[in-house]
Amino acid sequence: AQKVTQAQTEISVVEKEDVTLDCVYETRDTTYYLFWYKQPPSGELVFLIRRNSFDEQNEISGRYSWNFQKSTSSFNFTITASQVVDSAVYFCALSEGRRAASKLTFGTGTRLQVTL
């Protein structure tokens, strides 16, 4: 069965600090997809990134970067020079099979608080 673990319940940082959110997943499928979503206080889940199991290249988008390591079943998310607007709950999610938009299994989320 698929499972996603986000061990960090809450992280507090001061603005401009770098922060890494951890995600560990379990799956028996060889084809799967990993996602990160951001949930601000408004409640809407905002898509950040999708990665498939065959692409272990790290990705950088502005202040965001993602490190995918199949050897450790991890898909970690780093925010560089954090800002107050980054405060939100971040979810890591997994879908199995060839369809990227199949059922998503979410972790319990990490609440990030960035203060001045």
Add this chain to the structure above:
Amino acid sequence: DAGVTQSPTHLIKTRGQQVTLRCSPKSGHDTVSWYQQALGQGPQFIFQYYEEEERQRGNFPDRFSGHQFPNYSSELNVNALLLGDSALYLCASSFGQYSSTDTQYFGPGTRLTVL
């Protein structure tokens, strides 16, 4: 380009009642999924609809049912409400059933409170 919309925003019901939540997918999308998010938890998959049929279902009782209309919009129905059904209900839309490049985009959710 309209995103995923849901109605109503908030809803208060009492135990035993029935509720219907509505979702309109993002323009160009034909697949709708529903998730339940209890306070402090990650979203839990309820089911997914494509071509007006339920294609995948999570571990939810039959009290949870859905429907998809020809215009791709969808409804989630919950019968015999329990206190534990209080949650944020999220709708997500995507395109196609065989794509390796698609992503689920979420709406703002409906906050259901059962008293």
